[in-house]
Amino acid sequence: MSSGNKDTDTASNCIKDFQKIFRSKICDFIIVYLLNKNGLKLFNEMKKRKQFIQNFLLKKLWSSCLKFTVETLFKLKFLKCKKKLDKKRLMLLIEAEAREDEESKENKRPIFSFSDCHSKAWVSLTNESQKLDALICCICNQIANNAMELHCDEHETADQVYLIGEQCLQKYLKQNNGKCPIQQHDYCEFSQNKTVRKSVSELLDNQMKGQNQKEDGENWSESNSNLKNNCNCNYKGKMKDLKDHLDNSCNLIPIKQNITYEITNQLNVMSGQIKELQNVVKDLQLQLKDMKDKENEKNKQIDNLKHELQEKDQTITALKLDNIEFKKQFEQYQIKFEEYKQNIETKVENRTTNIQQLQLQIKTQIDEKQKEQELEKQRLKNCENMLLFIQSSNLKNGVDFLLVTENEQTIKLKNYDWNNYNFGIFLLGEYITLTVACESFGHLKIKTSHLWIKHSSSKIDCSELGYPMNQGPGKGEFKNWSGGGGGYGTKGEGDDGQGGGMHGEATLLKQIHFGSGGGGRFGGSGGGILGLIIEQQLINHGSIQSNGGNGLGGGSGGSILLELQCQSQSHLNKLKQIFGTIKCIGGYGEYDGGKGRIAIYGIELSSDDILKIDPIPFNRLHK
Secondary structure, eight states: OOHHHHHHHHHHHHHHHHHHHHHHHHHHHHHHHHHHHHGGGGHHHHHHHHHHHHHHIIIIIHHHHHHHHHHTTTOHHHHHHHHHHHHHHHHHHHHHHHHHHHHHHHHOOOOOOSSSOBOHHHHTTSSOHHHHHTTBOTTTOSBOSSEEEEOOSTTTTOSSOOEEEHHHHHHHHHHTTTOOTTTOOSSOOEEEOHHHHHHHHTOEEOOBOOTTOOTTOOOOOGGGHHHHHHSOBOOOEEGGGHHHHHHHTOSOSOSHHHHHHHHHHHHHHHHHHHHHHHHHHHHHHHHHHHHHHHHHHHHHHHHHHHHHHHHHHHHHHHHHHHHHHHHHHHHHHHHHHHHHHHHHHHHHHHHHHHHHHHHHHHHHHHHHHHHHHHHHHHHTOOHHHHHHHHHTSOOOBTTTBEEEOSSSOEEEEOSSSEEEETTOEEEOSSSOEEEESOSSSOEEEEEEEEEEEOSTTOEEEOTTOSOOTTOSTTOOOEETTEEOOOOSSSOOOOSTTOSOOOOSOTTSSSOOOOOOOOSSTTOOOOOOEEEEEEEEEEEESSEEEOOOOOSSBOOOOOEEEEEEOSBOSSOBOOOOOBOOEEEOOOOOSSBOOOOOEEEEESSOOOTTTTTTEESOOEEESOO
């Protein structure tokens, strides 16, 4: 037998199994129909039938459908059979829904509610009507549940007490924008009536004759007399205990509603299982499609590799032929090379003697030029090159050069003596202060090849190391309990001759002075003297200063004499000089001190060089 016949046989068998299942489902609907007529006697038979359906679904449906999907996965007949089964399933679902709607219409009855008002006809079965008249809701004319009493001002004089159930009042106010249900006025006022609520809860409920009894007191029809006999309730008690009775032990809970829900749930389970099978089939089809695509890609890659191998074989054969020809040409060139070699060797022997003589002459000339270049390089080294040189040499820090890399350091040098550093001063850390070891009359002298102040927070400082307060040739005067500022390069500030006068000369070569002190009991000291001789390069990104101190009268600035030896008539230094901030200003006070004096030799200053120099320096190329 062929594979096609086997697929059709399995498909037909699967269809028969589904037909049996759906026929059994039709039996359930028949049971429901009989149950409405014969009552609870057939309910146990329906339970047995439901267990049979579940077992049959688990065994037959899964075994037959899974085998069918695996064997006939890619067959068109499976799709046709599946469509027929889907149509039958939809028809059965439509019929079931139609029957449920009819049954719900026929058997629909209100369930007792504890939020709405109580049925007057139902409560009057066991209570006197005169007693119930005082408990009537004004809106629904039933027994008021959770009674609320209206006491609006508009009908305060009325003889009647207006009672309304809490749920009825909430619904009415919501639908009528808060208007009173009695006279339709705004701002309805109400409160709980505890006495009425207590009397309603104390009413005796003699007998309840069915949950489906209507609020107008109608009885059930005679066609459902069998069900009434089996579904009676003999409750007798108070209204407040009625809810616990209905929730726990009443026989009036609708059984018929649960039956329809169970049938629809079973149909939903079947539809879910069929959808799962459809998803499995789709996943398998997608996996097979991906596998075929991957195989096609691999076949394409294999074909491309074969084509590349063929091309490489062709190139290898061509290279082999070229190699043979190249060997023949190489042998011919080798023979010619040996002939030329013999001729050249004879010529070389003749010329070697001449070359040796020329080499000696050239060597002597090169040695002389190298010496000159080394001397020039040493002269033209900038600060960075000199720093690299000293780090790789055996020179001593603090003797041959001064290198400070740590932050917040204060270095004090000798006073009045020359501090010589032939290979430069390099202040590379932050907040470094280079000063003189004294408290007053500080005269710092430095001679070095290079001076490099890297950060703006570092400085060479001789501030407040001149004349103390009230001393010096330009001292400030103390009059009328105020002190004038000290004078030097400019006059100190002050009234009535309190400020110190100018003295000294601008070149600072004939005479050089300390800054004078300010006047007063707390006058500022004058600035010290700072002399710098730099042979090659100055890079100042910090400050060089000799300022006066602050006080009642500020001290005057000191003196700074700067000499650059990098330019002369025989040799011109092209290294860039950065002067940065150089100051000799007076101290602040009630009257500020005058400025000091600055003189710079060895270079002609440009307008950019003196931007941060205060006061304006005396400048000349030669002393």
